[in-house]
């Protein structure tokens with residue numbers, strides 16, 4: 001009935017049933033509401049967090065699966081960068097990506113993970129890695145922002 | 158808590174030489190001014206401890222010169238917070254980094270008078286403006302927010318400007334006319350300067366000037382540029398609060414399940430093995446739903462997996478989409494059976510010039526072109542599912558809900574909880590997508606019912622994605638038939654155009670959903686035939702008929718409403734006529750637009766940006782064009798497609814938009830592509846179908862939307878005509894489906910007449 005893991009760099013124990021999806025444990029038990037519910041079936045990516053650095057859809061990840069692991073959410077993804085925004089977030093601001101904003105946490109988590117693995121992604125690599133959904137259609141700005149973030153990252157941002 | 162500052166009759170009165178007092182005013186300006194100067198509605202809360210000074214209902218200024226703008230509209234991604242703040246920043250020559258926004262409280266002064274007037278039939282327009290003022294309906298929709306704020310908000314800031322300068326002039330003992338403001342600093346030519354914050358308190362005590370005129374466009378510094386959006390930083394680090402994120406003290410969670418059909422009533426609740434899961438604290442039963450309350454929304458959701466709801470009753474429906482389509486076709490052919498048992502279609506004429514039926518009857522067969530088109534039901538699928546949080550405690554009601562009509566929420570909450578409106582506070586956080594979905598109040602009704610059961614504890618009701626998809630207020634299914642006659646001496650070779658439509662009235666359905674007592678025939682609904690009856694094309698013999706039916710399906714406003722289907726019908730059929738006449742579809746439209754230079758200019762701009770006649774990469778590619786006016790803006794689009802194994806890939810969308818003047822060009826472009834992408838999802842993939850009264854789709858896997866990989870390249874050209882402002886939030890949608898279908902025709906020779914488009 002409880003799970004211990006590292007949450008945004010802090011060891012954390014949440015009082016949550018084993019089968020409770022991480023998404024709901026974050027939103028209800030850890031009071032971190034930046035990670036969003038969109039579909040609950042791993043299709044939209046609004047709930048994306050990093051588990052040991054790997055982008056993971058938290059709506060289908062039971063708490064039991066994260067015991068002892070390290071989870072990073074949107075609230076902390078920029079915490080180690082100057083100004084509190086990482087390269088992806090900075091590029092997102094520069095390109096004014098968000099509209100309603102609801103899907104954006106998930107996209108930023110997915111894009112951050114992509115650039116960790118593939119610092120200069122091609123369009124095809126972007127297409128393959130970023131499968132999240134945005135109903136507001138912010139894709140054109142997003143593609144430009146991912147490329148910009150790659151540059152910023154290379155320059156050390 | 159901020160105290161509410163009321164207008165004080167004892168304001169220190171000294172006259173200011175503003176020179177802003179107008180002579181004879183246009184009626185519109187006078188009306189707008191009433192929304193600035195009406196002392197009774199001076200209701201912007203100010204934090205007196207911080208020394209904030211409110212100038213009118215629209216803005217306040219702090220000692221550190223921060224300007225806070227009251228925005229009575231809801232931001233669902235369209236950028237309206239930023240847009241309305243720009244009006245104020247412009248008139249005050251403000252430092253953009255010191256401009257903030259707050260959600261305005263509910264008041265008649267903030268009512269959206271443009272929205273109701275737009276929807277009203279012409280003779281009723283002025284009545285509707287008055288009605289909406291009296292009712293003070295604070296709504297966001299119809300792409301009206303920018304237009305509605307245009308006069309009053311600029312006037313409000315111009316008025317504050319004159320008050321600030323009046324005080325500075327008195328303090329410095331210099332003529333008012335020698336003062337200017339630059340980046341929130343008041344300057345005199347002598348070199349004297351001080352930030353506006355230093356004068357704010359005194360200035361706010363002045364009586365407002367009798368009238369204030371906004372700057373002429375030639376003097377604009379902010380409008381027409383693209384300052385950074387105010388909401389973006391908090392939307393990249395998870396800090397932006399949506400309705401689903403609010404966490405009032407002691408929060409409980411609820412989940413809801415509806416009966417398994419789109420209309421009917423709940424007859425019986427059957428828990429598995431007769432056992433209610435122990436996580437369920439309360440069960441709340443509604444007319445066609447059951448909600449359960451628990452300490453977690455996940456456990457509430459899980460509990461509902463164990464219950465079967467039996468629906469039935471007099472209004473239960475077993476309608477299937479194929480039956481609906483067949484019935485529509487019957488009605489288009491003159492049949493007199495409606496969709497609801499025992500009902501008949503209500504036939505009305507929405508336009509009639511010349512004598513199209515006579516020409517059609519007399520025409521040779523080979524001169525006649527006929528075609529039938531259809532669109533299915535469509536869901537909004539906002540990324541944030543429906544949710545609402547309510548607390549009823551100590552005679553007060555708090556509602557937290559991303560919504561498009563706070564005034565309606567306030568009425569509903571007051572009547573449901575049996576308190577006066579004064580005791581209801583509506584908190585409107587960011588909306589995780591709106592598109593017309595959040596005008597509907599069903600989730601609010603349910604959350605209110607839940608909150609009555611929890612002894613003062615707040616409850617957050619969240620619909621699962623499946624409930625959201627299966628119980629939306631849908632864009633209606635609509636079908637139509639065209640008959641045109643070619644030849645004779647008609648415009649551009651078309652001598653008659655007859656368009657017959659069948660579908661429900663969204664206005665009527667919405668009114669009935671809001672208030673079951675509403676009913677009857679209802680006046681003609683402009684949304685039925687918007688974009689069909691009011692074409693820019695000058696057909697001499699022109700007739701548009703509509704057969705209105707009631708459907709047993711909840712319906713609502715879906716991004717661009719009637720334009721979402723009528724542009725598809727009209728612009729596809731115009732293309733058919735071009736090909737029948739062996740004319741280039743772009744040039745044919747230009748010919749039809751010979752008396753509409755504004756439209757022709759937009760069409761030209763799109764065609765030239767897209768290099769309309771430039772060759773395509775290979776013969777499985779196609780290029781299509783379409784144009785539509787909606788919400789007082791004109792958009793033309795050119796779409797390039799590639800067909801691979803019968804699958805349609807959209808490669809490029811080039812748009813030209815004339816919304817009068819693009820006040821924030823980057824946002825105008827973002828909204829045009831946003832609307833187009835929403836339209837492409839509907840044109841390519843998304844449809845809601847009914848089987849025996851039940852929606853067959855349930856989540857994004859079977860109601861797919863465009864993703865990053867499928868998203869085409871976008872290019873948008875702005876045509877500033879200087880005509881009165883038009884909307885931008887919806888206008889990128891209407892022409893995209895027909896431009897796409899026209900491109901598919903060019904690539905394949907196949908005319909696709911039903912959405913979603915399919916070559917399979």
Ligand code: FES
Pocket residue numbers: 036037038039040041042043044045046047048057058059060
């Ligand atoms: S909510 Fe997890 S993928 Fe959609």
Ligand code: FES
Pocket residue numbers: 098099100101102103104133134135136137138234540589590
């Ligand atoms: S910004 Fe609204 S869903 Fe992506």
